[in-house]
Amino acid sequence: MSDADTNTRSEVIAGLVPSAPRRMFGTAVLYGLGALLFYLVITQPPEGLHLVFLLVLIGAVSIYGGYKMWDVTGHMIELTEEELRLSDGRVIFRMDDVVKVDRSFFAFKPSNGFLVTLKTPYPRQWAPGLWWRFGKRVGVGGLTSGAEGKLMADTLAAMIATRDGIVDLDGIR
Secondary structure: OOHHHHHHHOOOOEEEOOOHHHHHHHHHHHHHHHHHHHHHHHHOOOOOHHHHHHHHHHHHHHHHHHHHHHHHOOOOEEEOOOEEEEOOOOEEEEHHHEEEEEOOOOOOOOOOOEEEEEEEEEEEEEEOOOEEEEEEEEEEOOOOOHHHHHHHHHHHHHHHHHHOOOEEOOEEO
16 A cells, blocks of 8 residues: 555544533533542541542543543544544544444433444443444544534444445445
């Protein structure tokens, strides 16, 4: 394969970018929850050390989640012919492993997003507000635009249909 073919295959077909206001709001909510829980522990500590520990733990996890959300939502999700990846190069999944794309109302998916079922399980990973992967399931969306998510899901579904021979360049078989 020549360099021109490699560049064409890694060209971004569709992208998902969290908007700045959604990023700020989502992060602020998590930071605010953590701060509120710490404030509650300091000003009105509950009866029992186990409850204090639980509130501190949930507060710390919330603040860490806000930090992680701010970090990962600074990247774009890119769809290429070969993979779905983040703009920093981390691969979410390879196109060869995709079985189906689900945007249905009852699918367990992120808001404004879609669910992808894979052939082989991948390691668990989570990028709050952007995507998650658990075994053979990948949820994409969250703080992203619903229109961009729909466009990416439809493009991905069309690519899978073309790959599986359901649709060709002349139309539906």
